[in-house]
Amino acid sequence: MKLSITAGKSFDMKEGVSIYETLKANSVFLVSPCGGKGTCGKCQVRVTSGGAVVRSYGKLGQKERDDGLVLACLTSADTDLQIEIPEHSKLVLGGKIAVSIFKDTAAYLKSYGLDFEPLAKRVSLTLPPPTISDNIGDLERLTRALAELGIANMQYSHGFTATVADIIRQGGFNATLSYSKTNNNTSFEAIAIYPQGQNPGRYGLAVDIGTTTVVVYLVDMADGTVIDTGSTYNSQTKYGDDVITRIINATEGGGLDDLRNTVVEDINTIVDFFSSKHNVKSSEIEAAVISGNTTMAHIFWGLNPAAIREDPYIPTLNYYPLWNGAQAKLSINPQATVFTIPGIASYVGGDIVSGILASKMHRSTGISLFMDIGTNAEVAIGNDEWIMTAACSAGPCFEGGGIKFGMRATQGAIESITIDPVTLTPSISVIGGGVPAGICGSGMIDAIVELFKTGIINQKGVFNRTKTPLVREGDEGLEFLIYKADNQQRDIVLTTVDMENLIRAKAAIFAGVSLLLREAGLTLDILEKVYVAGGFGNSLNVEKAVTFGMIPDLPAEKYVFLGNTSIIGAYLTLMSDTLRTELESIASKMTYIELSVVGDYMDEYMSAMFIPHTDLTKFPTVAAALGF
C-alpha cells in the first residue's frame, strides 16, 4: 500500500498504521505538539484520493472537514492514499534563531571579580628523558613531573593513556598536558597531551538544551572569547512540544535512543559547522558544559526519564558526575571533560541553576525574583543566603502549544496586535511581513490585553458577542477574527478555548510567584529586582504582561530582561572553576517547593484566573489605568 504526497514522495504504508507514523518513519514531520496522540489537532493533512480510514476527526471543525482535512495521527488507509500537506502543518526544523543578549560574555565574567579558570587547563612539562637508571614508565614520569608542579592525583583514562608514549617522544619529552579538575576538586583528570612544537587550540562548548531550542557557544578557553554562537530548534519537537510528550516517547520502546540521538545530532551539526568554519579540530574541543532542564539533560545522556513524570517525580540524578566527550557522543575530543549543570528536581533543572548564576541574584543581600518563561515556566526567589524555587504548570502555549493558531516567534507569526478602541478592528504586525501563518506568544498577550481593554472579552476571557461582528461562532464556540483570509488561506482567530488556555498559563505563573512569596513569608514590595529569562523574555512587553496579570505589578525599572540565561550560566561555568563551585553551592541551597501539594495552590491559581486578577489590590497600577 502506498502513501503519496502531492508533488512529493511516495512511501510504503501498512494497514492500521497512521499517516502521521508513516510520514514520521520516512522523516516527514508534521506540527504535533501532543506527539501524535490525537489531542492537539495540528497534524492536518488533506486527503485528495484513496480510501482513508478516519478513526476520529478530533478537534477538526466542520469547515476543515468540508475542506478534506483529517488529522494524520488519527487516519490510516485501506487503499493507496494521495495526500496534500498544508503549509501550516509542516514542521520546520533546524532554522537559525537569535538568542544572545549578553554581547561581551568575557567582560561579564570579569564583572564577577574573577579571572578565567577554564574547565580544561594546560600545563607545559619538561620531562627528563628516561635513562637506564631512571627507567620508570611514561605515565609515572608524567605523574612525577606534575607532582613537582603541585598537581597531585591526576587520573588517566584508558583512551588518554593509549596516546602518551608516542606523543611525549614526538616532542623529545617536552609536552603540553590538558586536564581538568574533577567534581570534588580533590583530583584531576587528564584530557589530552600534545608534543612540544604543536600548539593546538583549546576550545570549549557551552550548550543550552532547551525543550524548544538548542544553543551552542564555541569558546576559546585560552582567553574566554566566544568565537561563534549557533542555535537551532530542538529536533525532538517532532516527537512533541513539551517535556511530557518527550518522556512518553522516550519511555515507549526504543524511543529514548531516538530522542537522544536527535538532540545530539542537533548539537553536533552546529559543532561540525563551527569546526569547519573556524578551522578547529574536533580533538581541540576539550571541554563542554551542558545546561538544560531535567528531562533534556536526562535524554541527552540517555537516562530513562520515565520517573520524572510519575508521582513523586524523581529524576535519576540531579548531580552529574563528570563524563566525557565520547560518552556524550559529541563531535569533540573523546576524552573531553563534560560537565552537566546540576538540577534541583524533576521540574526545576540545571537551566534554572545556570540562570540564577547568570543573574547574580545569589550574590545580593536584597531579595530578587527570577522567572524563566520558556516552553514551561520556573520561578525562584531568594538572595545570597537562600533560594526557593518552583515550577509552574504553564505549559507551552506561549510558544504555540494548545493555541489553535499558536506558533513560535518565527517567519509569519503575528507578534503584536492593537485593536482600535473605536472601530474595534485589529491591526497586526507579522514577523518577516506577508500573510500571517499564526500567532506567537507576544502576539497572544497583546491580543488578549487589547480584547480586554476594549471590552470584547471580560475579566474571565469570555467573549461579549454583541460588541463586534468580529466575534463569531466557530467550531469551538465563540472566536475573534484577527485576520480574514483570502480563499486559499485560513482565517486566523483566537478562540474561547485559546483564551482559557492563555489565562490558565498566566494564572499558573502568577500563582507560582505568589505562593513562593508566601512560603517565604514575604510580600511583593520586598523584591528589589525581577529577572525575566527565557527566549520568550526577549520580546515580552512588560506593561501588557502586567495588565494581563502574568507578572507582578511592579515598577518597570525593577524588571531586568536577561534573555537566555541558561547559555550564559553554561559559559560562566565553562570559564571559571570558582563560578562552577558557586553554581554547585547555588544548587545545594535551592529549596524546591512542589506547588501542587502546597495547601492553597488551587486558591491562588483560581484567583489568578482573571484579567489581571480577582484581587485588584495586587495590581494597583493596572486597576488605576483601567479606572477600576
Added chain:
Amino acid sequence: MKLSITAGKSFDMKEGVSIYETLKANSVFLVSPCGGKGTCGKCQVRVTSGGAVVRSYGKLGQKERDDGLVLACLTSADTDLQIEIPEHSKLVLGGKIAVSIFKDTAAYLKSYGLDFEPLAKRVSLTLPPPTISDNIGDLERLTRALAELGIANMQYSHGFTATVADIIRQGGFNATLSYSKTNNNTSFEAIAIYPQGQNPGRYGLAVDIGTTTVVVYLVDMADGTVIDTGSTYNSQTKYGDDVITRIINATEGGGLDDLRNTVVEDINTIVDFFSSKHNVKSSEIEAAVISGNTTMAHIFWGLNPAAIREDPYIPTLNYYPLWNGAQAKLSINPQATVFTIPGIASYVGGDIVSGILASKMHRSTGISLFMDIGTNAEVAIGNDEWIMTAACSAGPCFEGGGIKFGMRATQGAIESITIDPVTLTPSISVIGGGVPAGICGSGMIDAIVELFKTGIINQKGVFNRTKTPLVREGDEGLEFLIYKADNQQRDIVLTTVDMENLIRAKAAIFAGVSLLLREAGLTLDILEKVYVAGGFGNSLNVEKAVTFGMIPDLPAEKYVFLGNTSIIGAYLTLMSDTLRTELESIASKMTYIELSVVGDYMDEYMSAMFIPHTDLTKFPTVAAALGF
C-alpha cells in the same frame, strides 16, 4: 595470480608478496618464531609447481632444497603457484594445555591467614521509596543509603548510571549493588545494580597472558571457588614467538590492533565457552585481574609497546589505573572492574610480581630466589624487606625458538632422552607417542646433559665426531642424530648451532642469578628456597638442569616447583583486597637491575657458557658426580 595449497584452498597472490604473507592474510599460519623475517628457517613449504621467485633459501640445507622446500617468507611467485605445507610447518593454535599446579586455590588463599575480600563486592540496599517531601534523585538516594552503611565516595560511570532508574523501581527500591574499591582505596566504583528478587551470580576472571599461552580461571567471587580453568596458545604466536617480534609487528602500521584483538579473542573464546558451559551471563562477570609481562599487558590494553624494545626500554606505564570491561573488550560486564597487575620494568612485568605474591617469598625473613622460566626468564631475590629482580635474555629456545627441531611441549615432542653409555644410542620418549615431530625444552636439556655425560659433546657443547657415527655432518656443521626417519619424515637432530643456543640461554639465566646475588652482596648458600615457576617449570628435571648449569647447585629439597604462578597471583589478587595491597607493596619495593649495564655481566655470562660452568666450585655436586 593464484596460490594453491595441495588438497587445500587457493588464494589470490600478488607479485612481490611472499607466500608467508599471502597465507597469513588468508589466516593460514606457519611456524615462524622470527615473525617472517627470514631468520628462523621454520616456515618451510614445498613448491610442487609454478614459478617460485626465491629471494634466498636462508637457513635451508641442501637436502631440504633438493626436497623442493623453500622458506615461505623469502619466496614469492611470478606465475600461479602450487605448494604443499609439511606438517612440521603448520602452526597449531588454540590447543588446550594443562597448567594448574595448585589444586585448591581457595584453600591456598586462606593459607595467607586471610578471608575473601573479592574485587567486586555486594551490598543489599533498602532505599526509602521517594515521596514529594523526599524527592532527591535516584543516584543521590543510593549515595545517601551507602553513606549510612559507611560506604562513602562511590563513583558512578555513565554506563552504570543509565541502568539505575529502571532497576531500583523493578525491586520496589530494594536493590543489590556490586562495586569495587578503587586503586587508592579512598573511593569506590559502582559496577552493577540488581533489583531485589534477582540473584545474579558474581563471577570474576583471573587471566594470565603469557607470550606463549593464555590461561583463564573463572571464579565464583562469592566463595572463591574456581569454577573452571581454561588455556590456549596465545594466537599472537602467528606474528612471532617472542615479545620482540610481537613489538615489531605491533609497531608496524595497524599491527597493534591486530595483535590486541588476537589475544582478546583468545581470552573471549575461553570466557564465552565458560559462560555457555556453566550458564553464566557475561554481565555477571563483574571483575577481572590481568597478569602478564609488560609487552603482553601493553598489547592487551592497546598501548604502543615500541619504546619497550628501544634503549632505555621504557613502558607506557607500570601501574595501571582500574579500567573497565568495555575498555578491555572482554566478554564480561562492560562496567566490570579490570585490575592489571603492576609491572616493574619493560622486561620484568606483572606476571613476576604476581608470581612473587603466589610464592609468599615476600612474607619470609629468609632469603629466597624466584625464577620464572617461560618464553623468556626472569629472576628475583629477596625477602620480606627487599626484592631485587632482573630479566635474563634467555630467549625462547626452551619453548622451541632458535632450535632447528625445537617445538613446544605438545603432541609429538620428544620430552625425554637417554643415551646408552655403552652403545651411545639414544632412547626417546614422545608426548602422545608415535613419530616425533621435534624436541621440547625438557628433551633438549635431557639430550645435552646425556651428550655431555657420554662425552659426545665437551663442556663447550662442541661435538666429538669420533665418538659415534650418530654425530654427522649437517647443513650447519656437525649434528647428532636423535631420530632416524623413514622416507616421508625428517630426521630429527640437534645441531652445533642448537648446542650454542641452548648453552647461551642457560648461561643467560645462570648469569642473571649470579649477578643478582652479587648485587645483593650474597652467596648461593644463603638461599633458603628456590621457587621455579613457569610452564616450563612443570616438566623440569632438577638434577639434569643443575648438571647443565642452568640452575644453582643446591639440594633438591630447596627447590619448589610452582608451575604457573602468574595465574595464581591473579586469582589471589581477584579474591583479596589485602593481597591486592600486598601485591602493590611488592611492586613498589622491587628494585630492577638492568643486567646489560652491570659492569661484569659479560664475564658472568661467558663463565656460564660451559657445562656446567667454568668455575666448578659453583657446582660441587655436579663436579663430584662427574668425577672432576
